[in-house]
Amino acid sequence: MSINKHFKIIKKAIKKHTQLIDTYFLIKYAFSPYMACEHGCKYCDGRAEKYYVAGDFEKDIIIRKNLPELLSLELKKLREPGLIFIGSGISDAYQPIEKEEKLMREAAKILLKFNFPVAVMTKSSLILRDLDIWSELNKKNGFILMLSLTMLDDKVRNTFEPNASSVEERLETLRKFKEKGIPVGISGMPFIPFITNKEKDLRELLTELKSIPVDFMFYGSLTLRPGCQKQFFMKVIKEKYPNLLQEFKVLYGEDRASGSPLKSYSHEFFNTISKLLMEFEIPTQIPHYLYKGKFSLYDEIFILLNHMTELYKSKGIKINRLLKALKNYSNWILEEKKYFNRRRNLSYELIEDKIRHRFKTGEFNDVLQNEKLFQFLKQIVLEEKTLDYNKLKIV
Numbered sequence: 001m002s003i004n005k006h007f008k009i010i011k012k013a014i015k016k017h018t019q020l021i022d023t024y025f026l027i028k029y030a031f032s033p034y035m036a037c038e039h040g041c042k043y044c045d046g047r048a049e050k051y052y053v054a055g056d057f058e059k060d061i062i063i064r065k066n067l068p069e070l071l072s073l074e075l076k077k078l079r080e081p082g083l084i085f086i087g088s089g090i091s092d093a094y095q096p097i098e099k100e101e102k103l104m105r106e107a108a109k110i111l112l113k114f115n116f117p118v119a120v121m122t123k124s125s126l127i128l129r130d131l132d133i134w135s136e137l138n139k140k141n142g143f144i145l146m147l148s149l150t151m152l153d154d155k156v157r158n159t160f161e162p163n164a165s166s167v168e169e170r171l172e173t174l175r176k177f178k179e180k181g182i183p184v185g186i187s188g189m190p191f192i193p194f195i196t197n198k199e200k201d202l203r204e205l206l207t208e209l210k211s212i213p214v215d216f217m218f219y220g221s222l223t224l225r226p227g228c229q230k231q232f233f234m235k236v237i238k239e240k241y242p243n244l245l246q247e248f249k250v251l252y253g254e255d256r257a258s259g260s261p262l263k264s265y266s267h268e269f270f271n272t273i274s275k276l277l278m279e280f281e282i283p284t285q286i287p288h289y290l291y292k293g294k295f296s297l298y299d300e301i302f303i304l305l306n307h308m309t310e311l312y313k314s315k316g317i318k319i320n321r322l323l324k325a326l327k328n329y330s331n332w333i334l335e336e337k338k339y340f341n342r343r344r345n346l347s348y349e350l351i352e353d354k355i356r357h358r359f360k361t362g363e364f365n366d367v368l369q370n371e372k373l374f375q376f377l378k379q380i381v382l383e384e385k386t387l388d389y390n391k392l393k394i395v
């Protein structure tokens with residue numbers, strides 16, 4: 001496939017989450033070497049007007065040529081520890097153009113000189129080219145491969161993700177990373193209604209993933225934002241699955257701005273997949289043992305509390321008191337961060353020391369207003385324990 005390269009000089013490489021951290025992908029810092037994507041997934045929301053990618057989404061690729069030099073400069077100035085996430089919803093860092101441009105290889109070499117854990121999300125086995133560097137970085141700071149995969153049928157993959165790696169190449173990539181002791185997770189997004197969402201297929205996929213074994217799996221259903229993204233996808237359905245066209249029209253007939261399908265469908269699908277993941281004992285969040293000690297203590301607590309609300313909810317445990325404590329904690333940490341962000345000479349460790357001290361004296365319960373949670377977190381903070389997401393037990 002011929003593409004048009006558009007070289008761009010950028011002013012800033014790294015996007016920061018300086019207030020509250022993203023608790024889903026655990027993004028503290030993020031960057032992406034390209035914009036638009038040759039992988040050409042038929043459902044990609046990079047086609048939606050909301051993201052405005054100029055030109056032909058699959059062919060007009062923007063190359064952030066000066067990214068490596070900016071990275072070196074910006075990494076030196078980061079004031080807090082945390083995960084650097086490479087990827088985006090509108091481009092894949094290891095799309096074919098990377099073979100020639102090698103921006104990721106350059107970036108990986110630079111990242112190796114610093115002390116940040118890194119996660120890469122991709123649909124490409126090209127990342128194996130850099131396994132040597134990511135493996136070294138994993139030993140030093142921690143690395144997570146987040147590979148996108150929702151199906152085992154390569155014909156279906158070829159229809160919806162034509163220029164991404166084959167199913168077998170992706171499974172092999174997971175195996176090779178795992179062989180090196182590198183944590184691997186699956187970005188199971190999006191599962192396509194009527195096509196990749198059947199329980200039988202999900203079981204087969206999870207059996208395969210469990211055999212690797214993957215450390216976690218996110219999941220999400222297909223969203224079709226009204227406009228270019230939806231029109232493009234519907235054309236593909238009309239051509240390849242004409243018998244399903246009417247069902248898709250009904251499912252996405254509400255034309256919600258978020259692109260979500262009917263609520264009843266989402267509810268049923270999420271119910272099915274979350275039960276299966278529980279049965280296979282595959283956590284649906286990045287487990288605590290993978291991020292413990294890799295963030296500041298205050299970010300770790302924030303991530304953990306957010307994950308606990310989801311975990312407990314999925315097990316039918318009441319979470320009202322937990323949510324209240326989470327709100328209290330969020331307000332407290334936002335105030336602390338406001339002060340910290342305004343004063344360049346302060347170290348994030350001061351906030352950590354404050355937390356540890358208040359857990360020792362018992363004062364942190366004034367923040368949480370939840371004695372049971374306070375006692376639980378005390379073990380995490382002072383005794384370096386972790387929460388097992390499958391068993392919901394402290395270990």
Ligand code: SF4
Nearest residue numbers: 037040041044090091
């Ligand atoms: S790999 Fe990701 S960014 Fe690229 S086309 Fe597919 S969904 Fe979009």
